[in-house]
Amino acid sequence: MRLSKEKLFDLMKQKLVKAGLNEEAASDVSDVLTFADHRGIHSHGAVRVEYYAERIAKGGITAHPNYSFKQTGPATATFDGDNGPGHQAAKQAMERAIEMARENGVAVVGVKNISHSGALGYFVEMAAKEDMVGLSMCQSDPMVVPFGGTEPYFGTNPIAFSAPSNDDRIITFDMATTVQAWGKVLDARSKNESIPDTWAVNDKGEPTTNSRDVHALVPVAGPKGYGLMMMVDILSGSLLGVPHGIHVSSMYKDLTKGRDLGQLHIVINPAYFTDLQQFKEQITTMLDELKAQPAAEGFGEIYYPGERGKLRSEKYDELGIEIVDDIYNYLISDDVHFDKYHGKNRFAE
Numbered sequence: 333m334r335l336s337k338e339k340l341f342d343l344m345k346q347k348l349v350k351a352g353l354n355e356e357a358a359s360d361v362s363d364v365l366t367f368a369d370h371r372g373i374h375s376h377g378a379v380r381v382e383y384y385a386e387r388i389a390k391g392g393i394t395a396h397p398n399y400s401f402k403q404t405g406p407a408t409a410t411f412d413g414d415n416g417p418g419h420q421a422a423k424q425a426m427e428r429a430i431e432m433a434r435e436n437g438v439a440v441v442g443v444k445n446i447s448h449s450g451a452l453g454y455f456v457e458m459a460a461k462e463d464m465v466g467l468s469m470c471q472s473d474p475m476v477v478p479f480g481g482t483e484p485y486f487g488t489n490p491i492a493f494s495a496p497s498n499d500d501r502i503i504t505f506d507m508a509t510t511v512q513a514w515g516k517v518l519d520a521r522s523k524n525e526s527i528p529d530t531w532a533v534n535d536k537g538e539p540t541t542n543s544r545d546v547h548a549l550v551p552v553a554g555p556k557g558y559g560l561m562m563m564v565d566i567l568s569g570s571l572l573g574v575p576h577g578i579h580v581s582s583m584y585k586d587l588t589k590g591r592d593l594g595q596l597h598i599v600i601n602p603a604y605f606t607d608l609q610q611f612k613e614q615i616t617t618m619l620d621e622l623k624a625q626p627a628a629e630g631f632g633e634i635y636y637p638g639e640r641g642k643l644r645s646e647k648y649d650e651l652g653i654e655i656v657d658d659i660y661n662y663l664i665s666d667d668v669h670f671d672k673y674h675g676k677n678r679f680a681e
C-alpha cells in the first residue's frame with residue numbers, strides 16, 4: 333500500500349490518540365515516525381505504532397507526562413521526560429538545546445526517563461535546519477554481546493550527526509552501533525533464509541548464519557563498535573543517572589512500567605567557531621567533491637550520509653510511502669490491540 337505523507341501521519345496520530353495520548357503528543361510522535369518511513373527507515377516508522385499503543389494503554393508510556401527542564405550551567409541542562417512519549421521529550425529537549433546553543437555557542441542536554449524515541453536523525457536534523465551541528469545518542473535494550481562475549485550486555489545504542497550545507501543538502505549520519513538491526517534478522521527468519529556470518533552470534537558466542545539460532549547481535553567493526561556503544565551508554569545513561577548496560581529496561585518484558593531510558597543531545601553553533609557562511613560553503617564543497625569521486629566497481633556512485641534517505645523521500649513524494657499491508661490494515665482498523673507485545677523477550681518472541 334502506498335500512502336501520502338499526510339495520510340500516513342493522520343492515521344498514526346489518530347491511533348495514538350485512541351490509545352490515550354493527547355493531540356499534541358500524538359502529533360509529535362507521528363511526525364518522528366512519518367520522518368522515518370518517508371526516509372525509508374521503515375524499522376522505526378508505522379511498524380512501531382501497535383507496540384506504542386499497547387505500552388501507552390498499559391501505562392508504560394505516561395500518557396500525560398509532566399516534563400521538567402532544568403538548566404544546570406551556561407551550556408548544560410537536563411530534561412526529565414517522566415517516561416512520556418520519547419519522541420516528544422527528545423524533540424522538546426532538542427528545541428531547548430538549539431535555543432541554548434544560539435545563546436552560548438554549545439549546548440549539552442541530557443534527556444532522562446524517556447521511552448523509545450525512534451530514528452535519531454529527526455532530532456539532529458532539527459539543529460542542522462537552524463544552521464547548527466547536531467549530535468544525538470541514546471540507549472536501547474540489551475541485545476548485543478561485548479566484543480568476544482557470549483551474552484548480550486549493551487543495546488544497539490545509536491548515534492546520529494547532522495550538519496548544514498549551503499544548499500538544500502543536509503548531512504545526516506544516523507546509525508545503530510551494531511552490524512545489523514534485529515529487524516533484518518527477523519525478516520530473514522520469517523522467510524526461512526540464512527544470514528551473513530557477520531551479523532550475530534549463537535549462545536556460545538560463535539558467528540551464526542542460521543537466523544533461528546541467533547542469541548545476540550554483534551557490534552559494528554568488532555572492538556571499535558563495542559567501544560562506541562559503551563561510550564553511548566555512558567554518555568546517555570550513567571551521565572544522566574539512569575540505568576546502564578545490562579540494567580537498561582527491556583522493550584517488551586513489562587509494558588506497565590516506564591523504561592527510564594536516556595538520550596544525550598549536543599548542539600554546536602558553528603558561528604562561535606568560524607564564519608557560518610564559510611562553514612556551510614565548505615560543506616557544500618565537500619559534498620560536491622565526494623559526488624565527483626570515482627566510484628569503485630559495483631558502485632554506481634558515491635553517496636553522502638543521508639543522501640539515499642533524501643532520494644527515497646523524493647521518490648515517495650511522487651509515488652506515496654510504501655507501507656506493508658498488515659500495518660496499513662492495523663492503522664485503518666478500529667482496534668488498538670493491547671495484547672500483542674507484553675511479556676515478550678528482547679527479540680519480541
Ligand code: NAI
Binds near residue numbers: 639
Ligand atoms: P543504516 O545502516 O541504514 O544507515 C546508517 C548510516 O549510513 C546512515 O546515515 C545512512 O545515510 C548511511 N548510509 C547507508 N548507505 C550508505 C551509502 N551507500 N553511502 C553513504 N552512506 C550510507 O542505519 P541503521 O544502523 O540500520 O539505523 C537505522 C535507524 O534506527 C536510525 O535512524 C537509528 O537512529 C535507529 N535506531 C534507533 C534506536 C533507538 O533505540 N531509538 C536503536 C537503534 C537504531
